[in-house]
Amino acid sequence: MTTLTTPGGGPLYLQVRKLLTQRISGGAWPPGHLIPSELRLARELGVSQGTVRKAVDDLVGNNVLVRQQGKGTFVAVHDTRRALFHFFPMVGDDGQRVLPNSRVLSCRRLPAKQSEARALDLPAGARVIRIERTRDLNNRPTIVESIVLPAASFPELGKSRSERLPNTLYELYEERYGITIHRAEEQLRAVAASAKVAKLLGIEPGAPLLEITRLARTLDGTPVELRISRCLTRAHHYQSNFV
Amino acid sequence: MTTLTTPGGGPLYLQVRKLLTQRISGGAWPPGHLIPSELRLARELGVSQGTVRKAVDDLVGNNVLVRQQGKGTFVAVHDTRRALFHFFPMVGDDGQRVLPNSRVLSCRRLPAKQSEARALDLPAGARVIRIERTRDLNNRPTIVESIVLPAASFPELGKSRSERLPNTLYELYEERYGITIHRAEEQLRAVAASAKVAKLLGIEPGAPLLEITRLARTLDGTPVELRISRCLTRAHHYQSNFV
């Protein structure tokens, strides 16, 4: 139990924020959980409601918590819409969002390559799960994806041959393994299509593709998924807005 | 003068926020300007300091205002660092930010193409300024850019033949024309290099390039710049972080 002291560890509301974050990422408050009311927390922690409010405001701003007036404050959940709209930046050239349709090509457990181990912060040679799949946009194969996960964090996944993998993996991580993806870093490059990828996408080898290398992390910063997507951008594009 | 009424137009702090926004985008408070203290504003508008604070918090979160403890609150300025780090997402593959070196190829005033007029919300055939330039990263030509501006908003720009255009255009817009770029929307695609672009970049035609189509807007949403960048992503990449 962390003690809250006003002169010691910086601003009180930051200490409260940290404490709430720990309870969430530690699993005490799983996604969808109704957290205690501001007043209860204030009494419990021995601070004023305004201080709790400021901490909660912060977490709401970071999509960690969700307020509902009259009901309470909840730990954010990756429903399908959020997973799709928030973590899937490909949209049609007409600006319309399209929901991708996935087809898994393979799903194996095997030792990590060096680069994968480095990115996922794993010991060299640790076992990973590698999922290869294609995704259709508007019924046309548009994305070829390679997804790498630490095998230790996802027991059972991909062991049974006939397992159905859902369209939105982030929901699966959250519901089956209690792992919530909270943020991600993406690196974008233009690359030439390899023969294999070209065949899957029905295009000529060497055609330009948008390559997205994404490292997804949980709330506490642990990397949990390395994903490389190669996207055909003839009828769709990657949308990025910033202020 | 807008009147602030508590039951009428929604929450008070949003009315305050709107009023502040108007003063900024209207030019009454130019970039770098020290705005009145929270207490003065509160007295002036007939609300409490906390309400002003909430409105200011909002604008600080949107990079419109900048607080400085002990000094006051200022309208945000596009200094070179900010312009570069905030609106230039290309970084080296080692994660290092590099400052680009620009070389202007041409700068002309001419009628807008249909697509340009549409994007910039101009009447068909309105005059625009078109700037073509290349940008070096680490002393290697890496980006070919085409920049289109509404000519009416930028008098004199590009009329004198020998004009030196600075490396960071957004500073020029702000300092010479009082136009502050506040947000931008980007669309990313992978394209094949045209013969012309390939020659400028010293690569073979058909090589994959990252094409970024950016529409930049002021605080009040007016589009002011359409920019198409074609980037070589062999030693650099486009970095996109999201939560």
Add this chain to the structure above:
DNA sequence: TGAGTTAACTCTTATACAGGACCTATGAAT
């Protein structure tokens, strides 16, 4: 049984106040 009302609880907005930290300018002392 069923519908409508009420009560209790939540977040939301707004106000007021106070001590701390930070910055600047003024003035005093050297």
Add this chain to the structure above:
DNA sequence: ATTCATAGGTCCTGTATAAGAGTTAACTCA
């Protein structure tokens, strides 16, 4: 002239209070 201390302004943090609005559940009444 330079250095130093001080005063007053600013934002920062924290507390306390209160009326409003949305939700839920229990309760009343027909």
